[in-house]
Every structure is written in structure tokens, then in C-alpha cells.
Amino acid sequence: MSQFLESFVQTFNGFINAAGVTLQITLVSLAIGAVIGLVVALMKLSSIKVLSLTANVYIGIIRGTPLIVQIMWLYFGITQFIVLSAFWAGAIALAIHSGAYIAEIFRGAIQSIEKGQMEAAESLGMTKTLAMRRVILPQAFKRAIPPLGNQFIIGLKDSSLVAFIGISEIFNLSMSQAASTFRQLEFYTIAGVYYLVLVIIFTIIVNKIEKRLET
């Protein structure tokens, strides 16, 4: 135990920096993922066949393949054509991944709004687009908060996979520490502790937002 604490203290600064990277890539990828999710949700609900089909294919591919494959594919694929740092390749891969799940969350939330809301808006002369923007989406966003919070926590943990393209976030650091000290159990446990703390902080923030929106 004292050995564990010693390792913990010795690597504290390093892990705090790494946690900063984890947080950064998580927030960037989820922000982009939320935008992708909204667009794809609207495409999927569109009456224009090409759009809904495209959305379905995208969601199908993302859900049907492992995240690590998507990260590798993007990192080694896209960097052949454009110069992209590992951080951005990882962030974009995570965004494209979470975007598919967030799209399903938004779609469900939009469809859960009573049909009468769209009808009332249309009967007042609103176009479908205006009604979507002014009436449906504000209500849908509110309903999407709990599942979104959940998806954000999944996204935070999923970000550990970008360790494999060399981004120095929490899991990457624990791998290199484990390799150089041969104290695998210790450093993977430490990694777990940092993730757990971040998840708890996320959960508290999400709960606060939920509470605020309830009133």
C-alpha cells in the first residue's frame, strides 16, 4: 500500500497533465460529436430519402465496428492526405464515433415530443423548419440531457483508446509507466482512479444541470 501511494505521489504531476489532455480531447470530441449528432438526427428524420439513408449508413457503420478500428482507420487513413496531429486525428475519430450515438439520442428525444406540438405550430403558420427550431428542438434538448450525460461519461472513458495512437493522456501515461517500472497492476489501478474521479466530477455536473432544467 505504501508502495502504491509512493508511486501515486511520484507520478502525480505527470498524471494531472495527462488528465488535462484526457479532458481536452473528451470535451473537444463531444462538442463536435454533439453537432454531428444533431445534424445526423435531423437527416435521419428527414423525408428526403437520400438524407435518411446516409444517416442510417453512417450510424450502422459506426455502431457496427470497434472504436479502436475507427481510431486507427482515421489516424492512418486521413493523415495520408492531410497533415493532422495525433490529437486532432484522435479527437475527430472520437467525435465521429460519439456522433452516431448522440444522433440516436437526439432522434429519440425529437420523436418523443407529442405530435400535437408540431401541429399547433403549423396551424399557427410556422413552416416545419421554424417549428423544429422554435418549438420541437428546445423541448427535445431538455429531454436529451440525461442520456447525453450518460453518453458524455462513455465518451470520457472511450477516450482512453487514443492512447494507442500515442496521445499522452491518462491511459497512455499509465502504459508507459507500467512498461518502464514493471509495476503494471499499480499503474493501471492509478489510471482507473483518475478516470473514476473524472467520471464522478462529470456526473455531479450533469446532475446539477438536470436539476436546474427541471425547475
Added chain:
Amino acid sequence: MITVRNLHKYFKDLHVLKGIDLDIHEREVVVLIGASGSGKSTLLRCLNFLELKDEGEIIIDGQQIEPKKVQLNKIREEVGMVFQHFNLFPHKTVLENIIEAPVHVKKINKEEAVETGIALLEKVGLRDKVDVYPDKLSGGQKQRVAIARALAMKPKIMLFDEPTSALDPELVGEVLQVMKGLANEGMTMVVVTHEMGFAKEVADRVIFLDTGVIAEEGHPEEFFANPQHEKAKQFLKNIL
């Protein structure tokens, strides 16, 4: 004001409206009755194009409306609709509900819309509820807000689809009161309702719909005293 000729509507194989002919004149109050499933809501919804007709003509203000060729939202501005379940926007206050369409559809400036909105709330007796959210209102109050919201667009005609059916009995009166007021001001109205008292007192004409056809129509006094159609007799017996 509205002329309907040979209107047919199908839901897949279900033939819901079977050749409706109807003329609604300016300042006229028409009450539409009929058994559940006879097509009352569908007819009303066809009049503001929430459902699109399969056959026939709908002429509003002399203009024949072909849904694919015109902007339906422009026509809907002229046709107000009140729903059984109110359909207020829960994320907006009472006043925001009312000014939403005037400001964002008609592009009226906000101060003017607010002024009109408050006047309308005064009219429906809810001046003190301006900043309240719908979930804090009783059913009767919600429906009065919904009426004010529709009126805010200054429609030429108002459609009511069972506006009091979802209300507790003691709240029905306050909504009917507002509707009577409107009728007295000369608003053109088509009302689906089971409130026969309202029909007798306010309607210029009663239309009895039976399985998608107008089976009988007439002045309320004659119709209620002496219905001709067998189904209409049966219907009135059941409802009274």
C-alpha cells in the same frame, strides 16, 4: 369564405371522408357533430391542411388551394385552430406562447405583439397569467390561452376540435363563454363539440356527419327538435 366540393380523404384503405360539400359563410358559426370516428376531426384538419385531401376542391376566400402549389403556412395564418388537448408550448410562458407566431411568422415587432397579446389575455380573462408557464394552469385556463394564441394571428376563421372534451365538467363553462364571446363579435367558426347547449345557443347551422358523409344539416332549433336522419335521431338520443 370556405367552400368545399366533393372532398375525399383516405387513410390507406380507410375511406374517411366520402364526398363532402360544404359552404361556410363569413360570420357564420357551424357546429359539426357526429359519432366518434365519423370523420369530424379529419374534416376540420383538411380545412387547414394538417391532412391533405385526396380528391375534391377546397376554396378559401375565392382562392382554390392546391397543397402542392401553394405555401400552406401562408393559408394557415388565416385559419386558427384550437385542439382538444390545447397543445400549448410547455417551454414558453403564456405570453410567449401567444406572441410566438406573430413575432416569428408575421414578423410583427415585439412590443406591438406583446400589447396585442396582453389585450387578448384580458379578453379571455387571464391577464394575471402573463408570465406563468402552461403547466401551472388548469385545463380551462390552458384552453383559453390556446384560443388567445390562435386569435393573435388575426385569423379570418377559427376551427375548434372538441375544445372542451378534455376538461373537467366545472371548467367547460369558462371556455364556452369565451367562444360565445367570439361568435358574438362575428368570428367565423367551425366547432366540433358534444355541447348541445352551445350548439343550440350559438350555432347558425348544425351539420351531422355520419361515416364520412354529411347526413343532415340544418338550423339548430329544427335539427334538435326534429332530426330527419335515422342515425341523427339515434345520436341525439344517446347524447342527451
